[in-house]
Amino acid sequence: MAKPTPLSGFxxxxxxxxxxxxEVIASLSRTFELHGFANIETRVVEPLDRxxxxxxxxxxxxxxxxLQAEDSADTADATAPDRQLGLxxxxxxxxxxxxxxxxxxxxxxxxxxxxxxxxxxxxxQEGRFRQFTQADIDIVxxxxxxxxxxxxxxxxxxxxxxxxxxxxxxxxxxxRKLIQGFYRGLGIPDVTSAIRQIDKLDKLPSETxxxxxxxxxxxxxxxxxxxxxxxxxxxxxHSLVERVQALGVSDELLNRGLAELASVIEGCAxxxxxxxxxxxxxxxxxxxxxxxxxxxxxVEIFMEGYERLKSVGxxxxxxxxxxxxxxxxxxxxxxxxxxxxxxxxxxxxxxxxSRPVPSAVLVALADEVSRPESEHVAEALRGRGIACEVAPxxxxxxxxxxxxxxxxxxxxxxxxxxxxxxxxxxxxxxGDQVDADAATWSPPDADLRPGIVVSATDETSSTDERQKx
Amino acid sequence: MAKPTPLSGFxxxxxxxxxxxxEVIASLSRTFELHGFANIETRVVEPLDRxxxxxxxxxxxxxxxxLQAEDSADTADATAPDRQLGLxxxxxxxxxxxxxxxxxxxxxxxxxxxxxxxxxxxxxQEGRFRQFTQADIDIVxxxxxxxxxxxxxxxxxxxxxxxxxxxxxxxxxxxRKLIQGFYRGLGIPDVTSAIRQIDKLDKLPSETxxxxxxxxxxxxxxxxxxxxxxxxxxxxxHSLVERVQALGVSDELLNRGLAELASVIEGCAxxxxxxxxxxxxxxxxxxxxxxxxxxxxxVEIFMEGYERLKSVGxxxxxxxxxxxxxxxxxxxxxxxxxxxxxxxxxxxxxxxxSRPVPSAVLVALADEVSRPESEHVAEALRGRGIACEVAPxxxxxxxxxxxxxxxxxxxxxxxxxxxxxxxxxxxxxxGDQVDADAATWSPPDADLRPGIVVSATDETSSTDERQKx
Numbered sequence: 007m008a009k010p011t012p013l014s015g016f017x018x019x020x021x022x023x024x025x026x027x028x029e030v031i032a033s034l035s036r037t038f039e040l041h042g043f044a045n046i047e048t049r050v051v052e053p054l055d056r057x058x059x060x061x062x063x064x065x066x067x068x069x070x071x072x073l074q075a076e077d078s079a080d081t082a083d084a085t086a087p088d089r090q091l092g093l094x095x096x097x098x099x100x101x102x103x104x105x106x107x108x109x110x111x112x113x114x115x116x117x118x119x120x121x122x123x124x125x126x127x128x129x130x131q132e133g134r135f136r137q138f139t140q141a142d143i144d145i146v147x148x149x150x151x152x153x154x155x156x157x158x159x160x161x162x163x164x165x166x167x168x169x170x171x172x173x174x175x176x177x178x179x180x181x182r183k184l185i186q187g188f189y190r191g192l193g194i195p196d197v198t199s200a201i202r203q204i205d206k207l208d209k210l211p212s213e214t215x216x217x218x219x220x221x222x223x224x225x226x227x228x229x230x231x232x233x234x235x236x237x238x239x240x241x242x243x244h245s246l247v248e249r250v251q252a253l254g255v256s257d258e259l260l261n262r263g264l265a266e267l268a269s270v271i272e273g274c275a276x277x278x279x280x281x282x283x284x285x286x287x288x289x290x291x292x293x294x295x296x297x298x299x300x301x302x303x304x305v306e307i308f309m310e311g312y313e314r315l316k317s318v319g320x321x322x323x324x325x326x327x328x329x330x331x332x333x334x335x336x337x338x339x340x341x342x343x344x345x346x347x348x349x350x351x352x353x354x355x356x357x358x359x360s361r362p363v364p365s366a367v368l369v370a371l372a373d374e375v376s377r378p379e380s381e382h383v384a385e386a387l388r389g390r391g392i393a394c395e396v397a398p399x400x401x402x403x404x405x406x407x408x409x410x411x412x413x414x415x416x417x418x419x420x421x422x423x424x425x426x427x428x429x430x431x432x433x434x435x436x437g438d439q440v441d442a443d444a445a446t447w448s449p450p451d452a453d454l455r456p457g458i459v460v461s462a463t464d465e466t467s468s469t470d471e472r473q474k475x
Numbered sequence: 476m477a478k479p480t481p482l483s484g485f486x487x488x489x490x491x492x493x494x495x496x497x498e499v500i501a502s503l504s505r506t507f508e509l510h511g512f513a514n515i516e517t518r519v520v521e522p523l524d525r526x527x528x529x530x531x532x533x534x535x536x537x538x539x540x541x542l543q544a545e546d547s548a549d550t551a552d553a554t555a556p557d558r559q560l561g562l563x564x565x566x567x568x569x570x571x572x573x574x575x576x577x578x579x580x581x582x583x584x585x586x587x588x589x590x591x592x593x594x595x596x597x598x599x600q601e602g603r604f605r606q607f608t609q610a611d612i613d614i615v616x617x618x619x620x621x622x623x624x625x626x627x628x629x630x631x632x633x634x635x636x637x638x639x640x641x642x643x644x645x646x647x648x649x650x651r652k653l654i655q656g657f658y659r660g661l662g663i664p665d666v667t668s669a670i671r672q673i674d675k676l677d678k679l680p681s682e683t684x685x686x687x688x689x690x691x692x693x694x695x696x697x698x699x700x701x702x703x704x705x706x707x708x709x710x711x712x713h714s715l716v717e718r719v720q721a722l723g724v725s726d727e728l729l730n731r732g733l734a735e736l737a738s739v740i741e742g743c744a745x746x747x748x749x750x751x752x753x754x755x756x757x758x759x760x761x762x763x764x765x766x767x768x769x770x771x772x773x774v775e776i777f778m779e780g781y782e783r784l785k786s787v788g789x790x791x792x793x794x795x796x797x798x799x800x801x802x803x804x805x806x807x808x809x810x811x812x813x814x815x816x817x818x819x820x821x822x823x824x825x826x827x828x829s830r831p832v833p834s835a836v837l838v839a840l841a842d843e844v845s846r847p848e849s850e851h852v853a854e855a856l857r858g859r860g861i862a863c864e865v866a867p868x869x870x871x872x873x874x875x876x877x878x879x880x881x882x883x884x885x886x887x888x889x890x891x892x893x894x895x896x897x898x899x900x901x902x903x904x905x906g907d908q909v910d911a912d913a914a915t916w917s918p919p920d921a922d923l924r925p926g927i928v929v930s931a932t933d934e935t936s937s938t939d940e941r942q943k944x
Contacts, residue, residue, distance in 0.1 A: 009799045010525070010576045013560075016518040018573065020580050021587070024515055039833035040857040042864030046493055049485040049606050050519070050592070056479070058542070065543040072596035073527070073561065074534040091482075092542065104487065107479045111489050113831070113882050115867050118490070123519070127541035137518050152867060154846060330478045362582070364508035377623065388509040395511030398584050398621060413582050 015130030016137045017345065022414075023352045025359030025456045027139075030170055030348060031121055034141050037166035038119040041158075043143055046118050048100035050125075054090040056103060066126040068093040093125040097142040097341065102328040105146055105335055114148040114335075115155065121344070133315040133346040144339030146327055151336040153266060156303040156323055157273035160287075163319070163340045164274050167307070168281030171357065171460045172347065174310040175318070177274070178240075178290035181267040182300050182322070184250070185291070187260025188236055195224030198298070204237055205294040208316070212237075237292035242271065246289050263302070270303055301325040305340060309347060318347045361414030361456045366449045367394035367431070368410040369419045374400050379421050383429065386444035387419075392454065394419070407434055416453045419444070484599030485606045486814065491883070492821045494828030494925045496608075499639055499817060500590055503610050506635035507588040510627075512612055515587050517569035519594075523559040525572060535595040537562040562594040566611040566810065571797040574615055574804055583617040583804075584624065590813070602784040602815040613808030615796055620805040622735060625772040625792055626742035629756075632788070632809045633743050636776070637750030640826065640929045641816065643779040644787070646743070647709075647759035650736040651769050651791070653719070654760070656729025657705055664693035667767070673706055674763040677785070681706075706761035711740065715758050732771070739772055770794040774809060778816065787816045830883030830925045835918045836863035836900070837879040838888045843869050848890050852898065855913035856888075861923065863888070876903055885922045888913070 012018070019027060035045065051070055058064045070091045094100045097120045105112065121141045128134060143162060145155045160177070167175050185204070189197045200223035207215055212234050219230040232253065239249055250264055267289055274287045295304045302323035309318050321340035328335040351357045367387055369380045380396045387394045395415075397406045403420070410418050411434055419442070420430045431447060432439040448454070481487070488496060504514065520539055527533045539560045563569045566589045574581065590610045597603060612631060614624045629646070636644050654673070658666045669692035676684055681703050688699040701722065708718055719733055736758055743756045764773045771792035778787050790809035797804040820826045836856055838849045849865045856863045864884075866875045872889070879887050880903055888911070889899045900916060901908040917923070 010522075010572050012576065013518065013520070013522075016520065018518055019516070020577060021513040021515055024513070027516075028514060040860070040862045042832055042834035042862060044490040044493070044832050045497060046490055047488070047496075049482065049487055051482070051485065051606070053479075053482075054542075065541070067542040068539050069542050070537050070539055070562065072534070073523075073536040073538050074596065093539065103479050107481065108489060117832075117864070127543065137520070154843075155867070363511055363513050363586075365511035374623075391509070393509045393511060395586070398624075 017349050021362035022359035026357050034166050041162045043117045043119040051091040054092045057092045068125050095126045106328045106330050117145045119143045138345035142341045146337040156338050159338050161277045164277040168285045175285045176308045177287040179305050180293040181263035183259050184263030187257040191255040191257030192229050199223040201294045207292050239291040242288035299324040318343050358459045364393040365395045365415045367417045368415045369396045370406045371397040371400045372423045383444045486818050490831035491828030495826050503635050510631045512586045512588040520560040523561045526561045535597050537594050564595045575797045586614045588612045607814035611810045615806040625807050628807050630746045633746040637754045644754045645777045646756040648774050649762040650732035652728050653732030656726040660724040660726030661698050668692040670763045676761045708760040711757035768793040787812050827928045833862040834864045834884045836886045837884045838865045839875045840866040840869045841892045852913045
């Protein structure tokens with residue numbers, strides 16, 4: 007078997023880096039659960055007809071079929087040969103299906119979080135992978151879902167991300183009712199198309215977008231100008247409502263959207279303050295999110311210094327997440343791109359794991375015969391929640407210490423024996439060695455479990471006074 | 476969108492059942508980490524040429540390719556069009572590839588655990604799924620790996636599974652050296668084929684297996700009889716060595732295998748004792764594990780009352796887990812089938828989650844205007860690690876209590892207001908309602924987080940005195 011090479015677009019982490027990802031997932035899960043979100047996991051495949059909707063994403067879908075069935079019309083599921091299967095490309099499609107399938111067993115509003123990989127066959131580049139892990143939270147109602155859940159979901163994600171050691175994050179909010187009402191109030195013929203054109207502002211110059219508004223949405227040049235004017239508004243304080251009203255467009259839907267947007271920003275204020283500058287929230291009226299299913303609040307999340315990744319998360323309100331013909335399930339949710347965020351931060355050295363192994367202690371081994379004594383010490387430590395391993399072979403103690411050093415294990419334990427009467431433990435970083443009892447000794451809290459180490463680079467970038475590079 | 480129907484072989488759990496799975500995964504992870512096993516996660520796809528080895532499993536492999544590329548020779552990975560991709564069918568193949576790919580960045584012996592789904596396109600039946608989650612631990616050395624790691628891996632899995640609220644588990648051990656040596660000592664011409672025939676004893680009557688030994692392994696009828704005699708030995712105490720030696724076959728490899736097997740059983744004794752009867756370990760000399768890569772210790776795990784599932788876990792020693800032409804990586808590991816075990820126990824009602832939501836408390840809502848006060852209480856509780864949610868709408872308190880009841884939330888919190896001067900909390904199971912302060916009140920430990928509830932059925936089946944049904 008030759009040495010294998012990595013597969014482009016399918017990043018894998020070494021053990022220390024995986025520690026970073028696990029700590030992030032644990033922290034997110036804790037926050038989501040504190041707010042009553044239940045975890046679910048869906049199968050990775052969906053029937054192709056649920057995945058492919060004729061949109062851009064279709065051509066990125068991965069089909070799944072049994073090798074055996076490759077040359078026949080038969081597909082992955084032998085019990086339903088007419089249904090082709092594909093890997094899900096996000097967690098929203100499978101969640102919507104899960105809600106419909108299990109509606110009779112769920113209590114609504116149903117709040118769930120889901121942290122799983124998804125797959126897209128796009129061209130791999132920084133932060134864009136073919137397999138990537140996402141963390142999604144959604145609240146879904148039956149028939150209706152009060153607006154205050156829009157505020158709630160946003161607050162929860164602000165708190166969850168504010169707890170992570172990431173570069174500063176910016177939540178940029180808008181509201182589809184606001185945009186639609188504004189366009190309608192302006193008298194633009196094709197409001198839906200107009201939204202789609204405005205959504206291209208992050209890729210195209212504004213003059214081009216203006217032309218597209220005229221060409222595709224039937225706007226006059228003057229109307230296109232007003233649309234672009236709206237799209238330039240970025241505000242994080244109370245002047246939002248005033249600024250929009252100053253544009254002189256009057257529409258009932260616009261007013262509702264504006265009030266909702268102001269409420270979400272206002273409702274997040276204390277949660278934002280609690281993040282000590284890690285997270286900011288502002289209205290950015292050019293955020294549209296092209297997807298047709300959004301109907302109110304929309305949000306995209308950007309990471310300071312990593313604007314080139316585009317958004318690292320996003321979401322919003324959809325009045326029909328799912329619909330089985332009898333019942334409609336409205337929802338509001340946000341997705342955070344774990345791989346998109348962490349893989350670049352890890353490869354830039356901004357985040358690393360404090361060590362590649364869980365072990366806080368290596369129990370040294372005097373000779374092979376005394377392995378049971380060393381195991382006994384290890385078991386006593388484990389019984390008190392201290393991860394440890396026994397040295398694999400009875401080398402000279404100096405070599406056992408170097409073995410611990412290479413693995414990043416901070417402490418080496420020497421069972422009582424020839425050289426000393428009682429057990430001793432050495433902090434191999436300082437060299438300090440003290441008598442110790444496995445029934446009572448504990449490492450400092452910071453050494454108990456591996457954690458995330460944030461490099462100075464990141465500290466710099468989160469300090470206002472410094473220049474950005 | 477019509478109501479979707481489940482996909483056969485792709486089980487999904489409702490939120491309460493998912494709690495069971497999450498608690499099991501958390502408990503296993505904790506034990507593995509206490510023993511110094513680092514977690515890794517591999518991508519779900521492997522190049523087809525690494526997966527397909529011409530064996531039985533080949534026809535169960537799921538191929539993955541981009542929808543766009545469906546009709547051309549192009550496959551999932553556009554950068555390497557000659558490499559077809561498949562979903563991994565276990566965690567051993569991807570782990571071996573990960574070790575080879577990253578050997579320069581790993582410290583050996585490398586101990587890792589991995590808990591992920593795998594996929595096999597086999598016919599779905601109880602405990603056999605097309606997508607299923609496994610928990611694997613392995614220790615891998617570079618060039619060599621001392622035997623004591625065989626004992627270690629077995630002890631760790633005994634401890635890990637002994638902590639779970641499962642029906643009684645039986646570890647049934649054997650050693651490939653013992654079998655091979657015995658057959659060689661007997662003078663059987665084709666030892667490898669003989670092992671493969673003996674492995675069929677769980678499906679075929681022993682007379683048929685005897686015939687197969689004669690037919691395929693070149694054994695005489697007398698030799699076949701001795702092979703079967705060896706295969707009937709099941710012993711959990713010190714008489715093992717004696718019993719095997721009494722068969723009168725003498726072979727150096729047999730002796731080594733016998734000594735190893737006795738050491739593993741002996742080495743697990745205290746770990747087994749600590750499980751209070753939840754786990755037993757015994758030699759069962761008909762366990763062969765058909766896979767060719769095992770070279771020493773082999774184990775299969777069975778669950779009492781669920782023998783129809785066949786083994787719920789297994790593993791062993793392989794002297795060449797991976798090999799890149801220059802270096803060989805021997806390993807020893809065990810895999811535990813999380814889906815295979817839990818899905819049947821959950822659908823039989825043996826295990827359930829104590830509630831489908833993380834929330835321990837529902838904070839009631841007097842009216843929509845006082846939502847901030849209720850949120851304030853909720854935040855105070857969350858700050859102290861108590862999961863809670865605020866009632867979605869200001870219904871009458873009786874209806875809010877019933878709302879909590881339907882969700883399985885044990886406590887309802889009433890902020891101070893019209894009906895009472897101070898905050899109060901009600902245990903909705905007992906009806907007890909007391910004054911409470913969100914800065915100090917805590918639920919009983921048992922109510923803090925959802926947990927696993929074991930039904931009486933299981934208690935019965937783990938009690939020796941009762942008859943099995």
